[in-house]
Amino acid sequence: MTSYIDAGKQALAEAMRGNPRVVALGEDLGRGGVFGQYRGLQQEFGPERIIDTPISEATIMGASVGMALAGQIPVVELRFSDFALCAVDEIVNQAAKARFMFGGQAKVPCVIRQPMGMWRSSAAQHSQSLEAWWAHIPGLVVITPSTPADNYALLKAAIACGDPVVYSEHKDLWPLEGEVPVDHRVAIGKARVAREGRDATIVTWSKTVHVALKAAEAAAAKGIEIEVVDLRTLWPWDRDAVFASVAKTGRLLVAHEAVQVAGFGGEIAATVAEHCDDALKAPVKRLGAPRIPIAYSPPLEDQSRVTDAMVLAAVASLTSHSRMRK
Amino acid sequence: MLQANERQGIVLSTATPAHGRNDALVARLGQHYRTMMSIRAFEETAEAASKEGLVKGAIHLSIGQEAVASGVCINLRRDDMIASTHRGHGHTIAKGADPAAMMKELFGREGGNCGGKGGSMHIADFAIGMLGANGVVAAGLPIAVGAAHAAKLQKRDVVSVCFFGDGAINRGPFLEALNWAQIYKLPVLFVCEDNQWASTTRTRDLTAGDGAAVRGAAMGIAAATLDGNDVEALDAAAATLIAEIRAGGGPRFLHVHTYRLKGHTAADAGAYRKAEEVQAKWAEDPVARTRARLAALGLGESAIAAIETAARDEIAASYAAAKAAPWPALDQAYAHIQDTGFGQWR
Numbered sequence: 001m002t003s004y005i006d007a008g009k010q011a012l013a014e015a016m017r018g019n020p021r022v023v024a025l026g027e028d029l030g031r032g033g034v035f036g037q038y039r040g041l042q043q044e045f046g047p048e049r050i051i052d053t054p055i056s057e058a059t060i061m062g063a064s065v066g067m068a069l070a071g072q073i074p075v076v077e078l079r080f081s082d083f084a085l086c087a088v089d090e091i092v093n094q095a096a097k098a099r100f101m102f103g104g105q106a107k108v109p110c111v112i113r114q115p116m117g118m119w120r121s122s123a124a125q126h127s128q129s130l131e132a133w134w135a136h137i138p139g140l141v142v143i144t145p146s147t148p149a150d151n152y153a154l155l156k157a158a159i160a161c162g163d164p165v166v167y168s169e170h171k172d173l174w175p176l177e178g179e180v181p182v183d184h185r186v187a188i189g190k191a192r193v194a195r196e197g198r199d200a201t202i203v204t205w206s207k208t209v210h211v212a213l214k215a216a217e218a219a220a221a222k223g224i225e226i227e228v229v230d231l232r233t234l235w236p237w238d239r240d241a242v243f244a245s246v247a248k249t250g251r252l253l254v255a256h257e258a259v260q261v262a263g264f265g266g267e268i269a270a271t272v273a274e275h276c277d278d279a280l281k282a283p284v285k286r287l288g289a290p291r292i293p294i295a296y297s298p299p300l301e302d303q304s305r306v307t308d309a310m311v312l313a314a315v316a317s318l319t320s321h322s323r324m325r326k
Numbered sequence: 327m328l329q330a331n332e333r334q335g336i337v338l339s340t341a342t343p344a345h346g347r348n349d350a351l352v353a354r355l356g357q358h359y360r361t362m363m364s365i366r367a368f369e370e371t372a373e374a375a376s377k378e379g380l381v382k383g384a385i386h387l388s389i390g391q392e393a394v395a396s397g398v399c400i401n402l403r404r405d406d407m408i409a410s411t412h413r414g415h416g417h418t419i420a421k422g423a424d425p426a427a428m429m430k431e432l433f434g435r436e437g438g439n440c441g442g443k444g445g446s447m448h449i450a451d452f453a454i455g456m457l458g459a460n461g462v463v464a465a466g467l468p469i470a471v472g473a474a475h476a477a478k479l480q481k482r483d484v485v486s487v488c489f490f491g492d493g494a495i496n497r498g499p500f501l502e503a504l505n506w507a508q509i510y511k512l513p514v515l516f517v518c519e520d521n522q523w524a525s526t527t528r529t530r531d532l533t534a535g536d537g538a539a540v541r542g543a544a545m546g547i548a549a550a551t552l553d554g555n556d557v558e559a560l561d562a563a564a565a566t567l568i569a570e571i572r573a574g575g576g577p578r579f580l581h582v583h584t585y586r587l588k589g590h591t592a593a594d595a596g597a598y599r600k601a602e603e604v605q606a607k608w609a610e611d612p613v614a615r616t617r618a619r620l621a622a623l624g625l626g627e628s629a630i631a632a633i634e635t636a637a638r639d640e641i642a643a644s645y646a647a648a649k650a651a652p653w654p655a656l657d658q659a660y661a662h663i664q665d666t667g668f669g670q671w672r
């Protein structure tokens with residue numbers, strides 16, 4: 001068994017052993033990184049490849065763009081997705097667009113690690129799920145793994161893919177244990193059916209996959225079989241898998257931890273509404289956080305949380321609804 | 327594509343061939359004059375093409391700042407790298423880019439350096455180490471520093487030059503990039519091209535302290551300040567600094583005083599500054615100064631005129647080539663974005 005955090009570390013170490021162009025840079029990496037994702041790597045690879053940087057997010061990211069243009073593959077540690085906002089120009093205007101603006105003369109292969117999500121009363125500046133922001137930007141790949149095996153396989157795939165990738169591990173999943181077969185491979189953009197079911201589909205990603213699975217377990221006890229689709233990658237997202245599941249169940253709930261308004265769930269809901277209307281037995285439902293900053297105090301923080309009870313209630317409402325079709 | 331010192335049309339002889347040192351000086355200055363004339367002609371032609379409606383987007387002319395580009399870039403190898411700014415035509419030409427490809431890029435045509443997808447503010451030519459102009463002030467600094475960081479990791483003895491304006495020194499990435507270059511002892515030459523105007527505001531009105539060089543010096547980066555319109559002095563200073571950097575000495579900082587003789591963009595008449603100020607600055611025009619210096623060194627009028635003709639002919643041909651070039655194929659709007667998810671546009 002391997003933890004989610006160690007699976008990521010294993011992937012990075014293997015990528016660095018296999019390709020001397022891969023380097024990692026960010027604050028406190030020599031001491032293992034803020035969460036221990038890099039523990040021991042500087043001992044193996046040295047300070048030239050596991051680079052301790054000043055607290056300079058714009059230049060951590062901007063220098064990574066320069067490194068990538070000059071032949072390296074930087075793994076860019078931005079500590080918290082919230083702190084990536086100090087490097088938005090470098091991510092959005094530079095990394096994502098350089099290849100296009102320069103007519104394909106150079107690529108910017110890099111993995112921009114931005115740990116996301118609510119974690120132990122971290123409050124409004126250390127808790128956000130901003131994946132929809134990056135999905136909106138042409139040029140970026142967006143990956144949100146939910147299991148140790150996927151964290152291992154997808155981080156390796158991200159480092160190898162040649163594009164700038166926003167890679168968000170969920171902070172609350174760091175200790176999650178699971179099997180990580182060394183030959184586990186996942187293609188970027190391929191969803192995973194985390195649980196099969198016939199009555200309704202939940203499309204979700206990151207930590208909310210586990211919330212949905214818990215809800216599905218409870219629903220099964222009531223005789224409702226829910227299919228849980230772990231999207232894994234937000235861009236490019238696996239429409240075929242989502243459409244196939246909706247064709248089977250006829251009901252869709254999209255659930256995520258991020259604020260629901262303008263969240264990526266809206267994109268999925270709209271696309272399914274456009275393409276799968278004939279299959280839908282009920283209107284598509286969405287479940288995300290209210291549009292409030294994430295609070296520090298636990299009961300207030302919970303106001304932002306999508307719980308298994310909320311998922312279960314949403315699914316119950318979906319399955320009680322059966323649209324009559326002519 | 328030619329390096330500045332390989333550029334054609336430099337066949338020089340002086341009236342006093344016996345003086346070998348003078349010959350070398352004239353030859354070097356002749357190279358500068360050729361490069362600076364190409365830049366001047368390119369900018370004037372681009373400005374006219376903008377008025378004609380052939381250049382659709384904003385262009386930022388470097389008329390008056392030609393000596394900086396030439397004085398620094400003549401000391402660079404083809405595999406050295408530069409990062410430029412929105413006012414980047416001069417740096418790009420001085421590094422050795424093909425002006426015809428550049429003019430096509432400004433026109434948004436097929437055959438431009440970036441296939442017409444970047445335009446003036448995103449010209450890049452990776453074959454000669456030109457890592458891109460940039461539409462965001464100060465954004466080039468971290469990129470140049472990162473490229474130098476890569477070069478150090480790869481144990482290549484190349485130098486990365488970062489051009490930026492006086493307006494850039496009030497943005498955070500300026501401080502971050504200088505600190506970064508110094509702590510990792512990276513092969514970077516920072517060139518603050520101080521043309522006194524940050525867009526349409528006089529920089530000194532909104533800049534605390536004594537300006538760019540002292541900010542570099544505050545981080546322990548050896549910094550020199552000099553007249554950016556004196557191409558010989560710039561050449562000599564850049565040669566020394568680049569040699570020190572290439573020898574592993576870490577970053578260096580060059581703060582040069584010059585002047586933007588035109589508006590912020592080609593469409594900016596510059597009404598916010600007095601006509602007398604601009605007129606006075608024309609007296610320091612680096613192109614005219616270099617011409618006068620060549621004449622004083624004994625280069626004949628016909629030889630000087632031949633350099634000018636070669637430069638103007640080259641740029642006229644670039645204009646004609648750009649005007650004749652087709653638009654890019656429409657599928658280019660979908661090319662070079664990302665490999666992962668290619669084809670998924672909605």
